[in-house]
Amino acid sequence: MKKLLLYRRGGLGDTLLTFPILEIFKGQGFHITTVGNTDYFEIAKEVGWADRVLSEMPKEDFDKRIIIGTDGIDPFPNERVWVLEYYLKILGLPSHYSQTLPLDADPNSPFRGKVVLHPSSGSPKKNPPIELFFEIENFLTGLGYQCVYLVGEADQWLKAHVKNFVEMYQPLQIAKALKSALFFVGNDSGLSHLSAYLDLPTFIFYGPTDPVVWKPIGKSVFQISLNLRCSPCFPNTCQERVCFDVKALFERFLNYFRGMSL
Structure with missing residues (x-):
């Protein structure tokens, strides 16, 4: 062989x-x-x-x-x-590959039937203000959705801001658990890429990073960016962070969400 x-x-x-x-x-x-x-x-x-x-x-x-x-x-x-x-x-390879990771769901997943929120990433420069996720959580809760925050290896800071969280560190375990979630909202991070690859409807916020270069694999990916002239700029980000305007990003999330069929 x-x-x-x-x-x-x-x-x-x-x-x-x-x-x-x-x-x-x-x-x-x-x-x-x-x-x-x-x-x-x-x-x-x-x-x-x-x-x-x-x-x-x-x-x-x-x-x-x-x-x-x-x-x-x-x-x-x-x-x-x-x-x-x-x-x-x-x-020199063909563009013929699976759009979905063929993984079985964890039958005991704490995310089953819930919306998973992940407002973190491997770099704070890629994270919009956490208030954006609070806005989304309040909106979805008002519609009757159950929301839970995912705290991974780089996300310990989150525990000081939220109470409804699940800690999970092993990527394979996270993948099997996410498989039965309802949908996922996150930043340009590895866990957002993983969610999208699992064919989970995945909303991803991009600020200083490039949604063209760093598009995840998946059939139900909603890439949310303000598409400013100064973006992408990572890692040389500015202090103003206008690409992470909470109100504007929330409105774009709503537009994608209202067009999504669950």
Whole structure:
């Protein structure tokens, strides 16, 4: 059997955007080894797109190596294109891949039938004021929805602001739990990428980051941005943060929400 190695270090969203590469090569009969954050690549192993998940490079030969990093494919395209399409073009791969992670839902999920709110990310620069999520929570609660905040590894600060939260840290566990949620509201973060890939209706707020380059995989993604002339600017963000105007973003959320069929 042919052997392939894929190397990609980075956040959860960065890693998920390599999964179609794994799926395509798995369909071609490759035995696949991944090197990177093992917690993230365990999801690929769970769905059958990776056979071995490592944190360090193995000392062995492979029929094909895909290195996404300083010694291989630049992780960031030089032009404003979706990073997944950029990878597929460089590798000469077709754009035929699953839009949904084939994971089974956790039957005991604390998110079952609820709206999951996640107002955090790996960088505070990507987070709008938490008041935006309070507005959304109040609006949805008034319509009869149950809302719960997800507190992940980088979100401990949230516990000082909300009481209705669930703590969960393992990405595979989170994925199985999210599968039975009603929908998800978050920022440009790995957990938003994960939610979208699970075919959960997912609302994502973009401020200084680029919704074109960092679009998640998924069929029910609502990318919300004010599309200002000064955006995207990450990581060189301004202090004014006009791209995170709470009133304007809430109105755009309402427009998308009212057009969504649940």
